[in-house]
Each structure stands twice: as structure tokens, then as C-alpha cells.
Amino acid sequence: MKTLIVATRNHHKTGEIRAILGGSFRFFTLNDFPDAPKVMEDADTFAGNAAKKAMELARWLATDQTHGQRLNASLDYVLADDSGLEVDALNSAPGVHSARFAALEKSENAPDADNNAKLLRLLQAVPTEQRNARFRCVLALAEIIPSPGMAHPQLFDGTCEGRIQFGASGANGFGYDPLFVPEGFSQSFAELGEDVKNRLSHRAKALANLQAFFSLR
Numbered sequence: 001m002k003t004l005i006v007a008t009r010n011h012h013k014t015g016e017i018r019a020i021l022g023g024s025f026r027f028f029t030l031n032d033f034p035d036a037p038k039v040m041e042d043a044d045t046f047a048g049n050a051a052k053k054a055m056e057l058a059r060w061l062a063t064d065q066t067h068g069q070r071l072n073a074s075l076d077y078v079l080a081d082d083s084g085l086e087v088d089a090l091n092s093a094p095g096v097h098s099a100r101f102a103a104l105e106k107s108e109n110a111p112d113a114d115n116n117a118k119l120l121r122l123l124q125a126v127p128t129e130q131r132n133a134r135f136r137c138v139l140a141l142a143e144i145i146p147s148p149g150m151a152h153p154q155l156f157d158g159t160c161e162g163r164i165q166f167g168a169s170g171a172n173g174f175g176y177d178p179l180f181v182p183e184g185f186s187q188s189f190a191e192l193g194e195d196v197k198n199r200l201s202h203r204a205k206a207l208a209n210l211q212a213f214f215s216l217r
Helices: 011-024 046-062 066-071 095-100 112-122 194-200 202-215
Strands: 002-006 025-029 077-087 132-143 154-164 180-182
Touching: 002 011, 011 025, 011 194, 011 202, 046 077, 046 095, 046 132, 046 154, 077 095, 077 202, 132 202, 154 202, 194 202
Parallel strands: 002 025, 002 077
Antiparallel strands: 077 132, 132 154, 154 180
16 A cells, blocks of 8 residues: 655645545655654745645655654655635635735734634625635645655646635634535535535545546556
8 A cells, every 4th residue: 555645734634635535545644754844835826835845745755764664654655735715806815825814924824713704804895796716726746756856746736616605604624614605505615514525625626636647557
């Protein structure tokens, strides 16, 4: 079984990835590598941030074989993602700044409640028909190879169209899920539950493309 290191400490995100990829991989996360370097997500695109995270972590893991020995595992791939919300009425903001939308210091994430409150405040005068939005995800898959000529990561993307409602609803999900109603539904992602979300979400679609890639190898 191949080993996949998911470049996040977010247990919600890791749970989605595990649920969708199933038993195809043995999973680790950054929680298993407390000394992993912190990557500055300073690219202006989701693809740029995801690729940077995947490559830097893969290089770090490839330089020291004791990481795998400690976990009694071969370390095969790093999977990094960058994802966020694009709102048409805000010229595609918050975009790559989705997690830090309400933060005063843009190098740090803001609490979900603060991000959601800021989004609702900016959209308070925008009518329903102009509240179109989408979640976008780009996954970057880097193979951990102990050589200086490491290949550029494979990229897989996915989007989920919808709209932003006028208030939060639902107790599940995370991030902007309580505000986002996917196309064809009347409930937010936070109300629809994980099973539905894991079929519709931007990350689910990107992971489906990743699964198709591995099925051909």
C-alpha cells in the first residue's frame, strides 16, 4: 500500500480526503512530522500555493530517511492542496486569502466565524441573484524521491458552483460551509452532511481526478 503524506494539520480536511480516497493509501499528516518546515503560501494562485507546499515538503522528507524509519513506513507521496471561496460580487475574493480573510496579519489564518462575518458584511446589500460563488480546490501530488532532480508535482483541480446565503445555517462542516449553498440545493454544505458534501465538493472533484490518475499507473 502506498503512503500518502497529506500536507495539513486540519483534521476536517484530512477526514474528507480519507473518506474519498478510502483504503487506497496509508495516510500521514503534518501532525506526524512536528519538525516539518512551515511553507509560506505567498503565490497568487491556488495551483502555485499547492505546488510550493508539495515540493518543499517532499524535498524535506527526501533528505532524511529517518522520517520513514520512525513511522515504519516507506514515504511515497506528498499531497498538498490550496482551496478557497471565490465570490463573483467581490471580484473572486476572498480567493487564495480565504483562510485569512478577516486576519489583520495576512500570514496567519483567522477564525472561521470572523471570516464568515466579514463575508456577510461585505455582501449585505447584494441581492440573491448576484451572490454567485464557487469553491475551488487544486491538489498537488509530489513523489518523494531522494534526488536533486525532483519532478514538478502533478496538479488536479475541482470546483463546486453555488451561492452565498444571507446567514449561516447548519452545524457540520467548516470554513465557509454554513454560508455556501451548492447549485441545485436549498441547504448549505453545513446542513447537507459529509456524505453529500463528499460527492459534490470541490475537493471531492479534485480527488476524483487524482484517483483517475492513479488508476492509470
